[in-house]
Amino acid sequence: MSSPHQPRSTGDDYERTTYGDLWAPYYDKVTAPADEATIDFLFSLAGSPPRALELAIGTGRLAIPLVERGVAVTGVDVSGEMVGILRAKSGGEDIQVVMGDMAEVDLNATFPLVYLAFNTLFALLDQERQVACFKSTARHLESGGRFVLDCFVPDLTRYDSYNTRMAVSSIISNQSHAYEMSIHDPVSQKVVSHQVRRLEDGETVVLPVTIRYAWPAEMDLMAGLAGLELEERFGWYDRRPFTESSHQHVSVYRKP
Ligand SMILES: C[S@@+](CC[C@H](N)C(=O)[O-])C[C@H]1O[C@@H](n2cnc3c(N)ncnc32)[C@H](O)[C@@H]1O
Missing domain, CATH: 3.40.50.150 (Vaccinia Virus protein VP39)
Known part of the structure; x- marks a missing residue:
């Protein structure tokens, strides 16, 4: 498939x-x-x-x-x-x-x-x-x-299956604010995300994360x-x- x-x-x-x-x-x-x-x-x-x-x-x-x-x-x-x-x-x-x-x-x-x-x-x-x-x-x-x-x-309640959901979260640490946009494929167990992070010094960066969860x-x-x-x-x-x-x-x- x-x-x-x-x-x-x-x-x-x-x-x-x-x-x-x-x-x-x-x-x-x-x-x-x-x-x-x-x-x-x-x-x-x-x-x-x-x-x-x-x-x-x-x-x-x-x-x-x-x-x-x-x-x-x-x-x-x-x-x-x-x-x-x-x-x-x-x-x-x-x-x-x-x-x-x-x-x-x-x-x-x-x-x-x-x-x-x-x-x-x-x-x-x-x-x-x-x-x-x-x-x-x-x-x-x-x-x-x-x-x-x-x-x-894995917490599948974060995603709509096969759809895009913007999750707003303070992920990983309290040292920066992060907004995460993810596309989830429950068949391959993959999540393709981009994190928009505002760093302590004010710089904003967009960082990619792709995972295959298990x-x-x-x-x-x-x-x-x-x-x-x-x-x-x-x-x-x-x-x-x-x-x-x-x-x-x-x-x-x-x-x-
Ligand atoms: C989330 S960081 C973890 C770093 C460290 N272990 C820690 O706990 O802070 C992920 C690391 O995995 C490395 N990495 C990703 N895929 C890899 C692979 N196939 N083989 C070796 N290193 C890999 C990246 O370069 C990066 O340094």
Whole structure:
């Protein structure tokens, strides 16, 4: 079945030019810093001596606080602009970052912890690429190692099916006002959005976001295809329970 909206998903530089490079100058301005609970949670799974692989490391929002705790973090990202900002930060110069696609990369190394934060699994725009990412993760985990990812739970009440709805929201953080216009395709589970953001300094920017969302149950199936088992699921990194009214989840998969 053809879908009315088909953002490109493979074989080109979609992620680099949208989720990555175009966002890079604004990302830290509109994103809240990592909370302590997140860093504690990831640190607790990083082993001894602590080591971790961050898929889609971006500007180092999580990696730098983990490095400050003594974790040897390796990163993967597809955007030179995002990694350039990481490199310019104190503590970011020495992080080993491999430029590449998290769904395909092979570092020929294993880690006790691989993590993928901030809904970024959804930047892979079809199910096949998301399954490939779970498989790539499994290749990079030691036996007994954990894959941690956090994602929002889709809320379809935000959209009219196949139609355009302008959602006015204070998304992600209170550091900027954002208006989001989205087109939703429930068949391919894709949402094509543009966010109009007014930054603290008064500048207004328009930023694209295209995602392919997945429900927690689908992710568990994808993990199973990659040989990973769901170990725990929380409502956030502070280990609050995941319930039917949770808006997001932190899922921990284990490699047997
Ligand atoms: C929402 S940011 C998350 C950055 C960081 N993990 C954080 O929590 O702040 C998304 C990042 O994913 C990267 N990205 C998108 N698609 C990717 C892919 N296929 N492989 C590797 N990185 C990708 C972008 O370049 C960007 O740095």
